[in-house]
Amino acid sequence: MAFDIDRYTETSVSVNWSDLDLEVFRREPLPETSLRTLRYMADVEYHTVCYTRDLLTTPSHREADVSAFMTMWNREEFWHGEALAAVLAMHDITVDYDQLKASRLKLGWKDRLDPIKQSVLGGLVGQDFVAVHMSWGAANEWSAITAYQFWAPVGSSIMQPDDVRHVMGHLMSGPEGRRAARKVDDSISGMPGLAGLTIVQDALDRLGVAA
Numbered sequence: 628m629a630f631d632i633d634r635y636t637e638t639s640v641s642v643n644w645s646d647l648d649l650e651v652f653r654r655e656p657l658p659e660t661s662l663r664t665l666r667y668m669a670d671v672e673y674h675t676v677c678y679t680r681d682l683l684t685t686p687s688h689r690e691a692d693v694s695a696f697m698t699m700w701n702r703e704e705f706w707h708g709e710a711l712a713a714v715l716a717m718h719d720i721t722v723d724y725d726q727l728k729a730s731r732l733k734l735g736w737k738d739r740l741d742p743i744k745q746s747v748l749g750g751l752v753g754q755d756f757v758a759v760h761m762s763w764g765a766a767n768e769w770s771a772i773t774a775y776q777f778w779a780p781v782g783s784s785i786m787q788p789d790d791v792r793h794v795m796g797h798l799m800s801g802p803e804g805r806r807a808a809r810k811v812d813d814s815i816s817g818m819p820g821l822a823g824l825t826i827v828q829d830a831l832d833r834l835g836v837a838a
């Protein structure tokens with residue numbers, strides 16, 4: 628699996644939606660269930676900066692390619708949050724900083740302990756942590772991509788259980804959802820040392836999402 632970091636840093640741009648006619652949502656608004664899902668995804672996108680914070684406390688920050696990747700990734704994810712907020716704004720739903728801050732505060736001690744936990748675990752695992760981190764990131768990104776094609780467990784550690792169940796049920800229930808989950812699992816298990824992993828399908832089972 629080759630990744631050209633130089634090319635990525637040169638071509639990384641913020642997502643542009645000025646060519647999209649968002650006014651269409653005034654005439655044909657999205658249903659309530661989709662808006663709740665989009666709200667969840669917007670929170671997850673904005674939350675990337677917290678993942679970045681936690682990961683910069685690990686051996687990953689010493690790898691030039693990985694830290695270059697994380698810098699670009701963090702910036703791109705911010706703009707994904709802004710794009711989703713623009714869609715939500717057309718439905719008179721405001722995603723503002725106070726709300727984001729409130730959802731982070733709700734995490735309480737977890738939010739405060741996460742960087743310490745990551746740092747200790749990363750330090751113990753040592754250089755191999757970089758591979759763990761990148762594999763974990765790939766699994767999250769694949770599930771996010773699949774979510775946007777519309778059916779995913781990204782964000783499930785930061786959102787309320789009730790919201791996670793709603794989003795997974797909304798996007799991934801039924802045979803189509805299972806097929807998409809299998810596709811993500813197949814991509815993950817194609818990485819070195821991860822053969823046979825079925826984390827996405829297992830997550831759906833745990834959440835009780837109908838197959």
Ligand SMILES: [Fe+2]
Pocket residue numbers: 672703704707771
């Ligand atoms: Fe994103």
